[in-house]
Amino acid sequence: MEPANAPYEIFLAALPGFEPLLASEAREAGFSGIEESPGGVTCRGGWSEVWRANLTLRGASRVLVRIGGFRAFHLAQLDKRARRFPWANFLRPDLPVKVEATCRRSKIYHAGAATQRIVRAIFESVGAREAEDGEAAIRIMARIEDDLVTFSLDTSGEPLHRRGHKVAVNKAPLRETMAAMFLRDCGYMGAEPVLDPMCGSGTFVIEAAEIAAGLMPGRSRAFAFEGFEGFDAGAWATMKAATGPKRPAVRFHGSDRDAGAVRMSKDNAERAGVAEFCTFACHPVSDLVRPDGPPGLVMVNPPYGARIGGNRNLLFGLYAALGSVLKERFAGWRVGLVTSDAGLAKATGLPFVAPGPEIPHGGIKVRLWKTGALG
Incomplete structure (x- = not known):
């Protein structure tokens, strides 16, 4: 080399x-x-x-x-x-x-x-x-x-969204790389709490906690370059050890009405080494409570018809309920919502700015809808 x-x-x-x-x-x-x-x-x-x-x-x-x-x-x-x-x-x-x-x-x-x-x-x-x-x-x-x-x-081998922590996944999981970019697009840099009220396998919550804790995304996996001629294993070990984790000043919250999803999220957070910074609970959106502490970012990837193979019309009530809860209980928080369906996003009644670009995800295209701080 x-x-x-x-x-x-x-x-x-x-x-x-x-x-x-x-x-x-x-x-x-x-x-x-x-x-x-x-x-x-x-x-x-x-x-x-x-x-x-x-x-x-x-x-x-x-x-x-x-x-x-x-x-x-x-x-x-x-x-x-x-x-x-x-x-x-x-x-x-x-x-x-x-x-x-x-x-x-x-x-x-x-x-x-x-x-x-x-x-x-x-x-x-x-x-x-x-x-x-x-x-x-x-x-x-x-x-x-x-x-x-x-x-x-x-030089990567396995795609980089495979961090090595998320073993358990639910239907149509969001890739970690996508979650990271959507968090960045919402201005998240690790200093504020993040809450996902439909957390699935916990991707948004875990990614946000890793960023806040200074945990490198590739810390737990192998890469193709380790098999290249002249690879210096000692220098690589030194690089991985150079940045130590820190304890975040805030907590990260996930909830889901599916008890199995909550178990998956807890297990994935444990493997990622962020379980002590995260709280996961099983309840519907209607029971969502604003966490103690400073306002932060609500990041959510709700179900949408093409993603779950269901009837789109049945989802309007869910989106409307989500929007009502956030407007009533989360003053000062920002919202980032990922969906393929503009009509469902608008059903929340949230004050979204113009949506972001279309991003391919599992055969469909999704967009990020985001707000400023809610009044």
């Missing part, structure tokens, strides 16, 4: 619509050369920055690093130049690889044939074999565009 200070182009992948929020997070975290692009954010840095992005960024879904490339106008040229590429700087012979090639506006137009040439070049260069279906592997992306071949490595 090249020296730790080699200036690589690093691509922080994000769900479409989240690019500005992820760029803001990356800038605040001190990453350099930030540029937004469709589907993510580009920055620059060495391997330590690649590690840090995986470990600390809450909104990125993957971290890719561009390791080089060359021009190729036909398959024979691709074959020859791929064999000369310094794969041994990055790959180990004992770990299988998965190559994914795409071709666009190039004389090489057959992605399958290109993939075969690159896989064979890697095997002959370093001895790493092609992964079998379903086998864990080092993932290599080869983009062939305008006859320029560019190689990138997926």
Whole structure:
């Protein structure tokens, strides 16, 4: 592997619509050369920055690093130049690889044939074999565009929303990366309480508590870069140990009418190490009580027809009841509501500003509706 200070182009992948929020997070975290692009954010840095992005960024879904490339106008040229590429700087012979090639506006137009040439070049260069279906592997992306071949490595492995804590989930769970970006969009930075009155598996509550406690999102999981050639396990351990958690000054609250959801939330919070900062209760929205202490943020992802496969008309009463309770009991609190249905959002009667961009979620598109402090 090249020296730790080699200036690589690093691509922080994000769900479409989240690019500005992820760029803001990356800038605040001190990453350099930030540029937004469709589907993510580009920055620059060495391997330590690649590690840090995986470990600390809450909104990125993957971290890719561009390791080089060359021009190729036909398959024979691709074959020859791929064999000369310094794969041994990055790959180990004992770990299988998965190559994914795409071709666009190039004389090489057959992605399958290109993939075969690159896989064979890697095997002959370093001895790493092609992964079998379903086998864990080092993932290599080869983009062939305008006859320029560019190689990138997926440094994350499992998608980054899989923090390693949320084992129990309910129907249509919200990804942790989505929860983090919606919290950021509402201005949450960890200094105020957060309450979710329909908490499901506890994603909003747990994510908010982790932010307040200074717990790094990648602290409990493994990453693909740990299998790269030249990986420095000692330096990685030092990086993970560099930031210790702190005790939040506020508490985090979740409730749900489903006792099973409340149990899931408690178990997930325990695994995440934030259970002592969180309170979960089983009751309907009508029994919601404002917590003691300062006002904060209500974050909620209520059911909506496309998400639960139910009758949309039955949900208007639920949204109206939620809005009434929040207006009556939560003066001074802000509200963030995630839904795919503008009509249901408006049924709350809450003073929402213009909704945010559409974000893909499980085959549908959702938006964040948010208010200022309620009167």
